[in-house]
Amino acid sequence: MKDTFKHKGLRQQLVETIKAKGIKDENVLDAIGRIPRHVFMDSGFLDHAYQDKAFPIAADQTISQPYTVAFQSELLQVKPGDKILEIGTGSGYQTAVLLELGASVFSIERQRELYKKTSKFLPKLGYRPKKLIFGDGYKGLKEEAPFNGIIVTAGAPFVPKPLLSQLAIDGRLVIPVGDEVQIMTLFIRKGIKEFEKHEFGEFRFVPLLEDKN
Numbered sequence: 001m002k003d004t005f006k007h008k009g010l011r012q013q014l015v016e017t018i019k020a021k022g023i024k025d026e027n028v029l030d031a032i033g034r035i036p037r038h039v040f041m042d043s044g045f046l047d048h049a050y051q052d053k054a055f056p057i058a059a060d061q062t063i064s065q066p067y068t069v070a071f072q073s074e075l076l077q078v079k080p081g082d083k084i085l086e087i088g089t090g091s092g093y094q095t096a097v098l099l100e101l102g103a104s105v106f107s108i109e110r111q112r113e114l115y116k117k118t119s120k121f122l123p124k125l126g127y128r129p130k131k132l133i134f135g136d137g138y139k140g141l142k143e144e145a146p147f148n149g150i151i152v153t154a155g156a157p158f159v160p161k162p163l164l165s166q167l168a169i170d171g172r173l174v175i176p177v178g179d180e181v182q183i184m185t186l187f188i189r190k191g192i193k194e195f196e197k198h199e200f201g202e203f204r205f206v207p208l209l210e211d212k213n
Contacts, residue, residue, distance in 0.1 A: 018052060037049045037066070073097050083146075089118050151174045155207050157177075159187070167187070183199050
């Protein structure tokens with residue numbers, strides 16, 4: 001699918017919109033400005049690609065609202081070369097943002113349909129995560145830990161302990177916690193058992209699915 005001047009213009013408008021909502025990190029804004037969000041969406045929603053809204057994708061999931069993606073990315077404070085674990089690959093849009101920020105990305109997707117689609121699709125766009133795994137996000141990815149950052153892109157009813165344990169010292173976990181409505185929560189690891197917790201208001205996410213198998 002082409003990325004036209006029109007798309008680029010609409011993207012810049014989107015960048016201005018999320019900037020006006022309070023996103024300050026220039027690297028995050030630049031990443032949003034570079035990624036062709038329309039190619040991550042089903043064709044029926046193409047006209048809406050650069051609105052600041054979430055939209056449905058396959059497997060009853062959504063592509064997150066750009067402001068939410070930017071907000072979570074800003075909280076992560078990604079530096080080039082950081083090892084980042086993403087829980088919920090989804091459409092791959094957030095993955096692309098992390099890669100644009102220079103992160104080394106490990107991503108887990110619970111929905112097989114989405115996993116298959118996104119693992120083929122991202123490399124076609126030139127986005128290559130270190131690992132894209134079909135599995136249970138609640139367990140994290142112990143064999144690749146510790147991570148400089150962990151981002152959860154679905155609503156978690158509780159904070160999974162494995163994710164906290166897989167953070168490096170000074171590592172950051174960004175996770176929306178709650179059932180119907182989630183509170184965006186940041187944990188910063190200060191020591192082996194010491195975590196600093198910050199809360200950033202209400203968001204709405206699709207639920208984080210646990211592996212029932």
